[in-house]
Every structure is written in C-alpha cells, then in structure tokens.
Ligand SMILES: Nc1ncnc2c1ncn2[C@@H]1O[C@H](COP(=O)(O)OP(=O)(O)OP(=O)(O)O)[C@@H](O)[C@H]1O
C-alpha cells in the first residue's frame with residue numbers, strides 16, 4: 001500500500017489560502033499531480049488560481065467547470081487544470097486523463113483536478129488537497145447577546161470584514177468568527193509527495 005502523510009492547515013482568510021498555493025507552486029516539478037476535493041465554493045479554483053500565478057501564468061485562470069480542461073503553457077511548467085464536476089464516472093474514464101501524467105502526448109507538467117473523487121483510475125502517486133469551509137464556530141459573546149443588550153462599546157469591538165482584511169496582526173479569535181476560514185488538508189500519497197511536503201514551511 002502507498003505510504004501517506006497528512007498535514008492540516010487552517011487558512012484564516014483568502015490571502016492565507018493563496019500563500020499556501022503560492023508556496024506549493026514553488027515546490028512542484030514536471031509530473032506533479034494534484035487531486036482537489038471539497039464542496040462547492042470551498043476554494044479549489046481559488047487555490048489553483050494562486051498556484052498558477054506563482055508558476056508564472058499571467059492569463060486569468062478561470063473555473064474549468066464548463067470547459068472541463070484548460071491548458072496553460074506560459075509558466076515555469078505547463079498547467080493542466082481539469083474539473084470533473086459535471087461528468088459521470090463513466091465519462092471521466094473515457095477522458096483518458098492518464099495521458100496528462102504519462103508525458104507522451106502532452107509535455108509533462110502539473111495536472112490539477114477538481115472533483116477528483118470522480119476518478120476511477122488513480123495515479124500511483126499524487127498530492128490530495130481537501131478544502132473545507134470552517135463554519136462560524138464559537139460566535140463571540142457580544143454577537144450572541146440580543147442587540148438591545150449590546151453597549152455601543154461592544155458593537156464597536158466587532159470589526160467589519162474590510163477592517164480585518166487591512167489588519168496584519170488582527171486578533172486570532174475575531175478572525176475565526178467569519179466563515180472565510182478554510183481547513184486545507186494536504187495528503188501526500190507516495191514517496192515523491194511526502195518529500196514535497198517535507199519542504200513545506202509553515203508560519204504560525
Ligand atoms: N480562506 C479562503 N480560501 C479560499 N477561498 C476563500 C477563502 N475565503 C473566502 N474564499 C472565497 O470562497 C470562494 C471559493 O470559490 P471557488 O470557486 O474557488 O470554489 P471551488 O471549490 O472551486 O468551487 P466549485 O466546486 O464550484 O468549483 C471564492 O469566492 C473565494 O474568494
């Protein structure tokens with residue numbers, strides 16, 4: 001059985017997610033396969049947009065939900081961005097996606113597949129990225145209190161979203177009360193990807 005290593009990262013906002021994608025793009029090499037999973041709107045396309053930018057792709061990376069496969073060749077490595085959302089498993093099999101990681105018919109690059117759970121034939125090694133929205137969990141006391149009981153000082157204490165985005169050292173607890181946080185699970189399947197994750201640097 002293929003060895004796996006899993007890392008969980010909480011990205012408190014969009015910029016944090018983009019930072020992880022940016023760093024990952026600096027570590028990948030030709031032949032890298034990224035299988036993305038997560039509900040609608042969890043951030044799969046957003047992740048690949050930042051990833052592609054970091055690879056040196058200046059073209060706007062759109063969601064491939066309707067195009068199915070988008071190819072970008074202007075970066076450090078070719079990027080093949082695929083979205084299986086609209087397909088049945090049987091249709092996915094007939095796409096022969098393995099051609100993208102065989103490197104025979106296409107120049108070897110990075111293959112990033114959204115809704116990868118629809119794949120029937122998994123590659124021997126790959127990086128799995130699972131994104132999940134972290135719901136507003138423990139709302140702060142002042143938000144749960146009926147409005148009439150909130151003093152003006154308390155109301156002022158709740159920052160607006162734009163305030164939070166502008167603050168570099170914002171209070172951790174307050175930031176987590178907005179549903180922008182994503183749990184990003186990076187799961188390396190196989191030796192190549194385990195080594196890749198070992199190069200990952202985390203800021204606390
Ligand atoms: N921390 C975060 N990380 C990623 N996206 C975030 C974050 N906070 C907010 N967002 C927003 O969540 C949305 C994610 O949408 P995106 O299209 O990337 O999701 P998706 O997983 O590709 O959805 P689909 O399954 O429809 O393809 C974007 O509007 C993005 O700006």
Ligand SMILES: [Mg+2]
Pocket residue numbers: 044045046063064083114
């Ligand atoms: Mg998407």
